[in-house]
Amino acid sequence: MIKNGNILIIEDDADDKEILEDVIVSLGTTNKIVWKINGAEALEYLCNSNEKMLIIFCDVNMPIMNGLELKRLIDADPVLRKKSIPFVFYSTAATENAIEEAYTTLSIQGFFKKENDFHKTKAIINTVLEYWKNCVHPNT
Template sequence: MAKTGPILILEDDQDEREIYEKVILSLGVKNEIKFFEGGDDLLRYLQVTTDRPFIIFSDINLPRMSGMELRRQIQADEFLRKKSIPFVFLSTIESAEIVEEAYELTIQGYFVKKYVLSDVQKQMGQILDYWRDCKHPNA
């Protein structure tokens, strides 16, 4: 994780993508934001990029490859796993079983999506502040 590296957002809903971009920019975050519609697209990017991403925000229900499957693929690949990129789910799913499954994949956070702009801003700000301040093996 490089604190100045790109923020990777796996989200297939265009409206939510626009909200996340607006919120991150309103927080004064200077990191580049890269959006992906499917987990397979993000996985291919991670396998070939020389970028050192700051964090991955992922929805769960996505076309082609779910956020859960993406996380499994990252964990199964030693090269990607050792990049130690913080992986956070942002989802509408509140099921205890899904949350438990997500944490079994050693994610670094699971948050239920907010829909009021001020709540999205607060949630995103808290997550980004935490990871900016956190000590990390690849920082």
């Protein structure tokens, strides 16, 4: 179990990032939170970092490289794919097409729609983090 890995937030909206960060901190999580504003920055970080990762929370719609494009590149890269980092979309862009592609073409572990309610967001994020903190997977 990778209880101490980083939590990567890929989000271009600083307010949404801050809300997600506040939720994670309010849960008592002590994992380091890393923020990247688009898929290109995240890909560079993932390719060049040797730090353990607990999970990736990624928005879908972002400039330069969106979340779907990023996940396609991660899945196509043998080194990144072998890292087996849980990848969860957390986005307002929970369209039927995005959800279908995420689950049928890409290897994601969840797709959640952003909530406008702090308590609902906290419940969702808590469930996701607790699951992956206790789940056994290839890099544990």
